[in-house]
Amino acid sequence: KQEVTQIPAALSVPEGENLVLNCSFTDSAIYNLQWFRQDPGKGLTSLLLIQSSQREQTSGRLNASLDKSSGRSTLYIAASQPGDSATYLCAVKEAGNNRKLIWGLGTSLAVNP
Amino acid sequence: DTEVTQTPKHLVMGMTNKKSLKCEQHMGHRAMYWYKQKAKKPPELMFVYSYEKLSINESVPSRFSPECPNSSLLNLHLHALQPEDSALYLCASSRTGGDEKLFFGSGTQLSVL
Numbered sequence: 001k002q003e004v005t006q007i008p009a010a011l012s013v014p015e016g017e018n019l020v021l022n023c024s025f026t027d028s029a030i031y032n033l034q035w036f037r038q039d040p041g042k043g044l045t046s047l048l049l050i051q052s053s054q055r056e057q058t059s060g061r062l063n064a065s066l067d068k069s070s071g072r073s074t075l076y077i078a079a080s081q082p083g084d085s086a087t088y089l090c091a092v093k094e095a096g097n098n099r100k101l102i103w104g105l106g107t108s109l110a111v112n113p
Numbered sequence: 114d115t116e117v118t119q120t121p122k123h124l125v126m127g128m129t130n131k132k133s134l135k136c137e138q139h140m141g142h143r144a145m146y147w148y149k150q151k152a153k154k155p156p157e158l159m160f161v162y163s164y165e166k167l168s169i170n171e172s173v174p175s176r177f178s179p180e181c182p183n184s185s186l187l188n189l190h191l192h193a194l195q196p197e198d199s200a201l202y203l204c205a206s207s208r209t210g211g212d213e214k215l216f217f218g219s220g221t222q223l224s225v226l
Contacts, residue, residue, distance in 0.1 A: 031212045032212050034214065034215070036217075041201065041220075041222060042219050042220065043117075043119075043203055043217035043218050043219040043220045044156070044203070044205075044215075044217040045217070046214045046215055046216065046217075049213070049214050051212065089155055091155075093212060100158065101158065101215075103155030103156065104155065105153075105154070105155060
């Protein structure tokens with residue numbers, strides 16, 4: 001059974017720091033992995049989607065990597081800003097007929113001015 | 114237009130009420146989803162419509178009734194809900210329901226008294 005774990009559960013950093021959020025999954029048979037951002041009481045915004053054949057994706061200050069064989073993904077945020085404060089969730093799309101999204105519990109990020 | 118619009122943003126209802134949540138997208142997406150999210154938890158999939166047909170029902174109680182009148186609209190009809198149904202209800206869409214990005218609405222915060 002696929003399980004997705006995100007470490008750390010919470011993170012507080014000063015503005016300007018580069019930071020890394022981690023996501024691990026137990027079954028390497030995946031179609032893709034998505035990183036989402038969620039502000040309190042709001043919907044989710046898809047930040048980056050990495051297909052299983054890809055190693056990384058970049059968007060602005062965000063870079064996500066995928067190592068399928070070791071069951072790991074990282075989200076790198078460069079030069080963090082207070083506006084980056086949110087919960088970041090990763091979700092893995094299972095291979096096979098079901099192809100459900102399996103979610104991690106998220107990392108709650110606070111970037112302090 | 115890359116938005117998924119959900120109405121209402123907030124809803125308070127009694128256990129005997131009937132209400133509906135609405136979701137609309139104009140991105141030409143052919144897959145639409147309902148998710149339920151409790152505080153500090155990841156979203157839980159409820160229903161998936163693919164090309165206006167219900168393709169997935171995650172064993173949701175019959176007091177929740179989805180409807181997809183056309184490719185741009187998705188409704189969730191609520192009847193005789195329980196207090197434990199209080200949650201953030203999120204609508205999402207994707208291009209075909211395959212291995213592509215999910216676009217979420219900002220959600221309806223539902224309280225059942």
